[in-house]
Amino acid sequence: MSYIRPLQIAGVTCANNLVLAPMAGITDSPFRILCLRGGAGLVCAEMVSAYALHYGNARSGRMLQVSEKEHPVSMQIFGSDAQTIAQAAQNAQAAGADIVDLNAGCPVKKINKAGAGCVLMKDPDHLARLVEAAVKAVKVPVTLKTRIALNHKEFLGARLAHLAQEAGAAAVIMHARAAVDVHSGPPNISALAEVCAAVKIPVIANGGVLCAEDAKAFFQAGCAGVMIGRGAIGNPLIFKDIANELQGLPALPHTPVQRLRTYLALIEENVQHYGERIGINRSRKTAGYWIKDFPNAAEVRGQFVRLDFFAEVKALLEGVLAGLENSGQKSAQKPMILL
Numbered sequence: 344m345s346y347i348r349p350l351q352i353a354g355v356t357c358a359n360n361l362v363l364a365p366m367a368g369i370t371d372s373p374f375r376i377l378c379l380r381g382g383a384g385l386v387c388a389e390m391v392s393a394y395a396l397h398y399g400n401a402r403s404g405r406m407l408q409v410s411e412k413e414h415p416v417s418m419q420i421f422g423s424d425a426q427t428i429a430q431a432a433q434n435a436q437a438a439g440a441d442i443v444d445l446n447a448g449c450p451v452k453k454i455n456k457a458g459a460g461c462v463l464m465k466d467p468d469h470l471a472r473l474v475e476a477a478v479k480a481v482k483v484p485v486t487l488k489t490r491i492a493l494n495h496k497e498f499l500g501a502r503l504a505h506l507a508q509e510a511g512a513a514a515v516i517m518h519a520r521a522a523v524d525v526h527s528g529p530p531n532i533s534a535l536a537e538v539c540a541a542v543k544i545p546v547i548a549n550g551g552v553l554c555a556e557d558a559k560a561f562f563q564a565g566c567a568g569v570m571i572g573r574g575a576i577g578n579p580l581i582f583k584d585i586a587n588e589l590q591g592l593p594a595l596p597h598t599p600v601q602r603l604r605t606y607l608a609l610i611e612e613n614v615q616h617y618g619e620r621i622g623i624n625r626s627r628k629t630a631g632y633w634i635k636d637f638p639n640a641a642e643v644r645g646q647f648v649r650l651d652f653f654a655e656v657k658a659l660l661e662g663v664l665a666g667l668e669n670s671g672q673k674s675a676q677k678p679m680i681l682l
């Protein structure tokens with residue numbers, strides 16, 4: 344029996360149960376497409392403010408845009424009152440989201456000050472009303488992304504998941520770390536197992552998955568799907584890597600050449616999507632995940648972050664690629680380039 348199988352979220356069938364996590368500033372349309380090609384069964388968009396949508400903020404509206412090449416896709420919204428959440432869920436649905444996800448796990452102060460993100464965990468009944476408002480507002484499935492706990496004293500995950508289920512959520516995404524831990528430390532597998540035992544809806548587990556062994560521990564705890572965040576940055580093939588290993592299939596070849604070629608293609612895609620200045624700027628933020636594992640990588644990163652134009656970036660990275668290919672970094676097997 345393989346752990347890898349289709350994931351059913353109400354009426355939405357995902358080809359497999361490995362999911363790209365929502366990450367602000369990272370999981371935009373070009374990166375989501377890359378991860379679908381890298382084997383993700385479902386991709387999640389970065390969080391969008393329900394208030395900003397309510398006030399017609401153009402940038403937030405653009406963040407909801409879905410390309411034809413990226414289904415199934417889940418759009419995440421955050422906010423703190425039922426009416427605004429319901430309206431934002433409708434906006435996400437109208438934009439083409441296959442699933443609408445409500446954020447109740449973000450520990451960022453700015454978000455929490457507005458009563459959204461993980462502070463919603465302090466008032467589970469109010470959170471359940473937000474879920475219900477979104478469920479009633481749209482036809483697509485609604486999911487809740489939350490955490491096992493706010494702190495190390497009290498586990499809330501099972502209760503929150505159960506309330507979400509009763510409020511009509513089609514699945515719950517559970518980050519197996521407390522909010523106080525933000526994104527560090529090992530996931531709490533036994534707290535996650537409690538969540539899985541408490542509900543009938545699928546539980547998608549999240550936190551620290553970097554390899555097949557990590558994913559397997561979550562599946563063995565009873566979850567239906569596994570969500571991967573930082574492990575996908577610089578390696579969108581992580582979904583295929585994990586699926587292959589858990590299914591006993593051969594490992595894919597990974598080389599710095601393949602990684603750099605995929606990065607260059609992503610930068611080009613970002614430039615087309617956002618325009619040159621913003622496209623290069625966004626690409627820069629993740630340079631450390633992509634430009635690595637070859638002798639002068641740090642120097643190349645230093646040069647790269649000072650460049651403003653795509654032609655310069657392309658010349659730099661093509662030069663590095665030529666050097667790597669000539670110096671025998673080339674893999675005997677043909678590496679998979681994703682874009």
Ligand SMILES: Cc1cc2nc3c(=O)[nH]c(=O)nc-3n(C[C@H](O)[C@H](O)[C@H](O)COP(=O)(O)O)c2cc1C
Pocket residue numbers: 364365366367368369388389390419446448449488518526549550551552570571572573574
């Ligand atoms: C840069 C960054 C941005 C994030 N943005 C969001 C977000 O918009 N919405 C959300 O629910 N979680 C967000 N997260 C949390 C991730 O979805 C995920 O829960 C977290 O990274 C743990 O998973 P990982 O250990 O696989 O990275 C973000 C995490 C990072 C690192």
